[in-house]
Amino acid sequence: MISLSLFPPPNTDGCVTLYELNxxxxxxxxxxxxxxxFQNQVLGFPPVIVLKECxxxxxxxxxxxxxxxxxxxxxxxxxxxxxxxxxxxYGLLDEITKSDDEVPRWLKTxxxxxxxxxxxxxxxxxxLSPHLTLSTESLLSEFSQxxxxxxxxxxxxxxxxHTDKFALALLDDSIxxxxxxxxxxxxxxxxxxxNVSALAWKPLxxxxxxxxxxxxxxxxxxxxxxxxxxxxxxxxxxxxQPGHCPVTSLAWSxxxxxxxxxxxxxxxxxxxxxxxxxxxxxxxxxxxxxxxLAWSPDGSRVLAATPSSVFRVWETRTWTCERWPTLRGRCxxxxxxxxxxxxxxxxxxxxxxxxxxxxxxxxxxxxxxxxKTASICxxxxxxxxxxxxxxxxxxxxxxxxxxxxxxxx
Numbered sequence: 001m002i003s004l005s006l007f008p009p010p011n012t013d014g015c016v017t018l019y020e021l022n023x024x025x026x027x028x029x030x031x032x033x034x035x036x037x038f039q040n041q042v043l044g045f046p047p048v049i050v051l052k053e054c055x056x057x058x059x060x061x062x063x064x065x066x067x068x069x070x071x072x073x074x075x076x077x078x079x080x081x082x083x084x085x086x087x088x089x090y091g092l093l094d095e096i097t098k099s100d101d102e103v104p105r106w107l108k109t110x111x112x113x114x115x116x117x118x119x120x121x122x123x124x125x126x127x128l129s130p131h132l133t134l135s136t137e138s139l140l141s142e143f144s145q146x147x148x149x150x151x152x153x154x155x156x157x158x159x160x161x162h163t164d165k166f167a168l169a170l171l172d173d174s175i176x177x178x179x180x181x182x183x184x185x186x187x188x189x190x191x192x193x194x195n196v197s198a199l200a201w202k203p204l205x206x207x208x209x210x211x212x213x214x215x216x217x218x219x220x221x222x223x224x225x226x227x228x229x230x231x232x233x234x235x236x237x238x239x240x241q242p243g244h245c246p247v248t249s250l251a252w253s254x255x256x257x258x259x260x261x262x263x264x265x266x267x268x269x270x271x272x273x274x275x276x277x278x279x280x281x282x283x284x285x286x287x288x289x290x291x292x293l294a295w296s297p298d299g300s301r302v303l304a305a306t307p308s309s310v311f312r313v314w315e316t317r318t319w320t321c322e323r324w325p326t327l328r329g330r331c332x333x334x335x336x337x338x339x340x341x342x343x344x345x346x347x348x349x350x351x352x353x354x355x356x357x358x359x360x361x362x363x364x365x366x367x368x369x370x371x372k373t374a375s376i377c378x379x380x381x382x383x384x385x386x387x388x389x390x391x392x393x394x395x396x397x398x399x400x401x402x403x404x405x406x407x408x409x
Contacts, residue, residue, distance in 0.1 A: 015028060016028070048178060050153050055170055055171040076103060079095050080092055080095045080096060083095035093111045093114050097111045136195060136214055136246055137150060140195055140246055143248045143291040143292070144156075144197045144248060145198075145292070145333065149197065153171045154170065155170065155196055155197060156196055158201055158209070159201075160201045160206070161201060162204070164181065165177065165179045165180070165201075165206070166178055167199050167201070169196040173189070174189050174193075175188040175189075175196065175211065176188075177222060182224075184227055186222055186230070187229060187230055188209075188220055188222070188231060188236075189230070189233070190233045191233070192213060192215060192238060193211060193213055194213055194215070195214035195246060196211055197212055197213075197246065197247070198211070198212030198247060198248060198249050200212075201252075202252050203253075203254055204256050207221055207222045208220070208222075208256075210250050210259055211236075212247035212261065213245075213247060216238050216240035217240070217259075217272075218237070218239075219236065219274055237277065239272055239274070239279070241270060241281075243265070244261065244263050244266045245265075245266075246265075247262065247263050248262060248291055249261070249262040249290070249292045249293045250262075250293070251293040251294060253299055254298065258272065258273060259271075259272040259274050260302065262289075262304065264291045265289050266290065267284065267288070267289055268282060269282045269283075269304055269314075284321065288306060288307045290305070290306055291305050291307055292304075292305040292331065293305075294333075294336060296337075296340035297337075298338070298340035299340070300316055301314060301316065301340050302314040302316060303331075303336070305331035305332070305333075305345075306330065306331075308330060309325055309330055310324065310325050310326070310330075311330075311345070312324070313356075313358075326347050328348075329347050329349040332346045332348045333345065342355060342356070342358070343355070343356040344377070352380060352381070353376070353377055353378040354374040354375065355375045355377040356374050
């Protein structure tokens, strides 16, 4: 097990960590010219400057624009049809209940009772899964991989797995694509590209980028040889499924044939065949949704975290899964070893990194003396560093056991 005490001490006053090069952290003064020199000489990317003052979030409202028009009388059948279209069954029942003299008394009574049952079921579901009562922005702020999703100008980031290219999703719902071989910076915009929280480049392809949005998934096809700085919205394909939004995590299969998507309000994990725009839901009871996905580099397993203290490890040959409960909080993030036999993951509220080890056949290997044990391989709790005559003292959290027994359910 490693800890923070094995790392180099923090920088002194006035210095910051600029970048990592050859497994070494390079520090320097907090000056713009140092960062620009690194970008121009080492990576060759154009300067990336994002000013929050220049970015304005969309002012579009989620509510209908119906209130902006002059009210006129409509027959009850037309109002109920519009309510069904706008709000589904809840809207239909609510409209019938409010129509006093236009519907039979028995129909109004039945609708009122059904609406009461609907409210009771919704409150019960919300008490079992409290995150379902949050607004869309609160959901994205809670389960996004960005620390301050609401206030930070950068909302998502993704390196391309094979080329010197990366994408940034910004506060104004635009996406910029930077390439070390071109000074052209395409800016991607779409009317459905709202509240972006996830980006994922398609492996073995230089031009396909998947974007997780508030209401759908956009799959952009960006020509790397194009000199256009504003690709047409026709370059984006829309993937959507009722109830599967907002999308907070995306994961491509290592060969790029399938795309996984997750939403904290949907207990189903969607497996998309992007070429045909067909999806297959993989649903399991419990957890309250899916918040984070990680596909192993060998393609054999998928980590699926949930809003509760449960995460699942899927085996992709038969698409069966094992359910692993944690002891404190939800699984925050995770990553796989290249051969897919080791999983590193973190738990919200704990300053350690856990390790699970699998065999090539999918069975758990003995780790720390037990076949159902997660080992602590890195302790990142606070410690004390000596910086010359100055001592930086961080109080270490209470000691934790070096193994955790996680029964597979």
